[in-house]
Amino acid sequence: EDFIVEEVIELDKRQGNYLYAKLVKKNYNTIDAINLISKVLNIQRNDIGFAGNKDKVAITTQYISLYKVKKEDLLKLNIKDIKVIPLYSGFTPIFLGQLTGNNFRIKNDLKLRRLRLDAMVNYYGEQRFSSNNKDVGKAILLKNYKKACLLINDTKVNSLLKINNNAEKALKLLDRRLLSLYINAFQSYLWNEIAKSYIRENYRKYITYKDLLFIERPKTNVTIPLISYDTKFKNPLVKRIYFNLMRKEGITQENYEYGLLPKLISKTGYRQLFIKVRNFRISRDHIEFFLPKGSYATIFI
Secondary structure, three states, X not given: OOXXXXXXXXXXXXXXXXXXXXXXXXXXXXXXHHHHHHHHHOOOHHHEEEOOOOOOOOEEEEEEEXXXXXXXXXXXXXXXXXXXXXXXXXXXXXXOOOOOEXXXXXXXXXXXXXXXXXXXXXXXXXXXXXXXXXXXXXXXXXXXXXXXXXXXXXXHHHHHHHHHOOHHHHHOOOOHHHHHHHHHHHXXXXXXXXXXXXXXXXXXXXXXXXXXXXXXXXXXXXXEEEOOOOOOOOOHHHHHHHHHHHHHHXXXXXXXXXXXXXXXXXXXXXXXXXXXXXXXXXXXXXXXEXXXXXXXXXXXX
């Protein structure tokens, strides 16, 4: 109740086989909620599309698409802490990254009054990494599949590993989206480290908080890639920082070329070092603001 998130998205208005619905949840991350909904409806998990992962410890509203599901079936759903509200049918599924951004309403415990923030360093938030997501991702990229299995510690994975000692096969039991999330977590960790190094080399004054560097007035923006097999570096400083860091991590760009599954590792994504914060308001009890997709309210706070 202290952390409320509402997704902003544009949906397809053409008639089709996909039922769009509003998913309101708490105490579930998005993947766990989707898995449970698919199980109760007795449909494939891949028949439910969503645009972004939302926090577990929050009240979140987002939009999902369900392939060939009737409104009546959704109205019968009765799952604690999950509401699925049918809207209308559309021609295309909702896919990851489709959202415009998110509106946030967060309890103001600090009783802030006068403050104006229009931009922030676009770090990935700590919930992106969980306890060891980046370590699992790194192990998968290095093809150390047994280490990845041990770090994940999933019941199904452990059982198959004990039966045939085939770690690669055991990992393939997991949802492809979850495996991608592990790799993305390691890419995100590298991105954060590059962002910090870039700020150190370009700004004399910065504020350190929880191992992150913040500045009050950003200068010229720069785009930093999420490194992958096809990354081409346009900024020499970013390239130098990246390769120095990867050398320390014991990983190379070639490690991204061959995935555990086809198309598991996506092409290079690009992320601006600074992003604008819109609709920022402070009241006595709450802070409200809008962030574009992929940006973290926890970082802004």
